[in-house]
Amino acid sequence: MVSLSKRTALCRWFQAGLTVLVCLCTTGCWDSLEIEQRAMVLGLSVDIAQVPSDDSHFATERNTGNASESPRPLQVQGRPESEAATARATAKETARMPIRLTAQIPIPGRIPLGPGESGGGGANNPSQSVWVVHSTGETVTEALQCLQQQVADPLFFGHLRVIVVSREFAQKRGLSDLMDYLRRNPQVRRTLWILVSEHEAAKLLATAPPLKRVPTLYLISTMDQAIRLGKFPTEFLGVAESKVVMKGRDMVLPYVDVQHGETMLLQGMAFFRDYRLAGVVTGIPGVYTYMELCGIRQGGIVDRAQLPGGSWVVLQSYRRRRSIRLQMVQDQPVFDVYVHIDFHIHQTSGDPLNLSNPATLRLIERRESEKIISAQKDLIRRTQQAGSDIVGFGEFVRAYRPGWWDAHIQTKDRWREVYKTLPVHLHVKSRVRVYGMRAR
Amino acid sequence: MIHKTVYRHITVMEAVAIFIGSSFGIGILALPRMAVEAADTGAPLLTLCGLCLTLFGALLITLLARRFPNDTVVRAGERVIGKWPARLMGVCLAVFFILLTALGAREFTTVVAVAVLPRTPVEATTLVMLLLAASSVRNNFTSFAYIQLFYQPFLFIPSVLIPTLALKNAIFTNLLPLWGNGEGHWWAGMASVAALLQGGFVLGFLVPAMIEPRRMPQVLLWGGIFIGSVYLLFVIASLAVFGSMEIRNLMWPTLEMAKITMLPGEVLERLDAAFLAIWVTAAFAGLYTTYFIASLVIKDVLRFEDHAFLSWALLPFIFMAAMLPPNVVQVYRAMEWLGRIGLVLTIGYPLILLAVAWMRGVREERGLPEQADSTL
Numbered sequence: 001m002v003s004l005s006k007r008t009a010l011c012r013w014f015q016a017g018l019t020v021l022v023c024l025c026t027t028g029c030w031d032s033l034e035i036e037q038r039a040m041v042l043g044l045s046v047d048i049a050q051v052p053s054d055d056s057h058f059a060t061e062r063n064t065g066n067a068s069e070s071p072r073p074l075q076v077q078g079r080p081e082s083e084a085a086t087a088r089a090t091a092k093e094t095a096r097m098p099i100r101l102t103a104q105i106p107i108p109g110r111i112p113l114g115p116g117e118s119g120g121g122g123a124n125n126p127s128q129s130v131w132v133v134h135s136t137g138e139t140v141t142e143a144l145q146c147l148q149q150q151v152a153d154p155l156f157f158g159h160l161r162v163i164v165v166s167r168e169f170a171q172k173r174g175l176s177d178l179m180d181y182l183r184r185n186p187q188v189r190r191t192l193w194i195l196v197s198e199h200e201a202a203k204l205l206a207t208a209p210p211l212k213r214v215p216t217l218y219l220i221s222t223m224d225q226a227i228r229l230g231k232f233p234t235e236f237l238g239v240a241e242s243k244v245v246m247k248g249r250d251m252v253l254p255y256v257d258v259q260h261g262e263t264m265l266l267q268g269m270a271f272f273r274d275y276r277l278a279g280v281v282t283g284i285p286g287v288y289t290y291m292e293l294c295g296i297r298q299g300g301i302v303d304r305a306q307l308p309g310g311s312w313v314v315l316q317s318y319r320r321r322r323s324i325r326l327q328m329v330q331d332q333p334v335f336d337v338y339v340h341i342d343f344h345i346h347q348t349s350g351d352p353l354n355l356s357n358p359a360t361l362r363l364i365e366r367r368e369s370e371k372i373i374s375a376q377k378d379l380i381r382r383t384q385q386a387g388s389d390i391v392g393f394g395e396f397v398r399a400y401r402p403g404w405w406d407a408h409i410q411t412k413d414r415w416r417e418v419y420k421t422l423p424v425h426l427h428v429k430s431r432v433r434v435y436g437m438r439a440r
Numbered sequence: 441m442i443h444k445t446v447y448r449h450i451t452v453m454e455a456v457a458i459f460i461g462s463s464f465g466i467g468i469l470a471l472p473r474m475a476v477e478a479a480d481t482g483a484p485l486l487t488l489c490g491l492c493l494t495l496f497g498a499l500l501i502t503l504l505a506r507r508f509p510n511d512t513v514v515r516a517g518e519r520v521i522g523k524w525p526a527r528l529m530g531v532c533l534a535v536f537f538i539l540l541t542a543l544g545a546r547e548f549t550t551v552v553a554v555a556v557l558p559r560t561p562v563e564a565t566t567l568v569m570l571l572l573a574a575s576s577v578r579n580n581f582t583s584f585a586y587i588q589l590f591y592q593p594f595l596f597i598p599s600v601l602i603p604t605l606a607l608k609n610a611i612f613t614n615l616l617p618l619w620g621n622g623e624g625h626w627w628a629g630m631a632s633v634a635a636l637l638q639g640g641f642v643l644g645f646l647v648p649a650m651i652e653p654r655r656m657p658q659v660l661l662w663g664g665i666f667i668g669s670v671y672l673l674f675v676i677a678s679l680a681v682f683g684s685m686e687i688r689n690l691m692w693p694t695l696e697m698a699k700i701t702m703l704p705g706e707v708l709e710r711l712d713a714a715f716l717a718i719w720v721t722a723a724f725a726g727l728y729t730t731y732f733i734a735s736l737v738i739k740d741v742l743r744f745e746d747h748a749f750l751s752w753a754l755l756p757f758i759f760m761a762a763m764l765p766p767n768v769v770q771v772y773r774a775m776e777w778l779g780r781i782g783l784v785l786t787i788g789y790p791l792i793l794l795a796v797a798w799m800r801g802v803r804e805e806r807g808l809p810e811q812a813d814s815t816l
Contacts, residue, residue: 022571030560183689186555189710190700238700239609245685399616406622
């Protein structure tokens, strides 16, 4: 009896020991990484390296250096695409276009945490709260590896919020391999923004208006507010990834530039043909036209309608509705797009104009509708020329005429050919709802 | 013939919980991709068909249970087609559920290794999951039911919350046409979807333990409604958000959907890690069920009084089987094939039993009370 209980006790001890051992061995501590040991990458910029580097490590070595400054002026700012670079690219083909990567890593101690806190490490200038590191490589992963060589702590992309690519990169090299990397990496968020910069992307990443504590966060809040104000549609990475593989649609990305060397200007959108930039739409009307055609409810445009007699009114749209009708005419798709926009009037040219007259309002509405239709026509014509169906007419055909799609289209390339000559009839109805506190 | 192991404790609600818990698992992470690969935008319809196939299987088990309210599937088989053929089928079932447990564990740890714990060896995470399941399998049916019931909220809250919140980014045309563009492989796709739900076979062992076996159709109904709506919700939401072409690019679309989802007010900007942390319970519930079935089958075949010691005995085999596939491609290929073979066993076998029982006129001896034996 004694021996039995002894054995039971031993067994108990053995079991307890085993439990502890298992707990210790299987906690997943292999992946433990303290937060201060991570180098959080907040923003990345991707350019085509101007110096063709066969030895990327060499280039990296040269690019290392006083990093806490804003990036060194590598090229003349504002130069579109140097002829030399273009010639070299065409000669060497796209296969060997090394990437120049710039990463923004926030420096923990230098970021003021509260609104009133100042001088915590002398961070009155937001550009000093981040560390900027450059590297070069043939591919994104190689460039990131070179980056890791310069940064002690493991790079962490879980907080990566924005990637700026230069227009040159998007045009010549395309975003295919970059987006492949982003899809594969589990840390990367789908709500990340990819911005296309007209000029050097690194420069744009470094623009540091004093509104935010960290430059990248300023870029993000620019985009977030743009969506809220109805200035830009929701086109973050996840949305773009979905659109780029759709058979009847192509992606658009925000198109930005540096202005006066220190502010970021959201100047339009870049539209793509597969992963390659096919064209840009600059100016506010371009983006709004796109949003109208896509049926995004949130309005926001301020526009001036010219009336006969030299007077004018300034209207702001606040709400839209869109419906699309697809018909098959002689076995070819024909689209009718109906857009309804509601406006407020913000300002007029002044006195002779009397808004309380219904005829005047009708005139304003008609003028505005005509103007919007011509802008829409222009956008559709441009995307048709580029073969980039950003509104997604093809998706409508695929969804609502699957029989015809399966018989005639099936692939994205074939849809592009159809899209180039696709008849789209535009119908816009504008309504002025109210015109402020003034009675006339 | 009433066996000593017949004890009636399980209520209808517990049975529903068991049915649901057995059907949710880590498979739901890849479900939208599997459905889209088979039927393009017809994925929701395909999922519905797959669910119907599963429910058909469950219905067969229910009918069988109505005929033999005191017997598990294996024992009913012995009475219908004879001792040795039924034992052979029992062995097949046991092997199948052992492999299913192994691959389920492996699939879960693959997801974990890719998504959150890249440096932790797959062996370690698999072992933890299996140890956890093995120690739970030692419990009896009542504890099994309690555990499954306890985890229900952990399954339901994320499975309703995440698709609903993700619908913010939905595009309606992504869901059309309802039957998909081009030719699909509907039968194979249906089989793949139904294969995810094979834990439902546990109903065949549940009947002798239920207080009121004749209320099995209710279990079927409620379980079917809950499982079906969650499966459909996941497939519809991810299809609407990503579109059929992008889903083909995503290893685990459901996880990706959690990644795009924000809690309102930007409390959490991505829910994938949170989702995976909660979904451990679903993976556990699924593993627990298949492991439990495997040990119950062996118990019935070998006429053991208790299945508890089988849990540790099976562990090495399950672990080794889990470590066999060399990469993620092989894991999914193995699951696909195993799933299809499994359908023959989990739907085909009850069908044959029912047919033979009907022809031979074998049924529960009338006059025997469905008595409760509360020795356990």
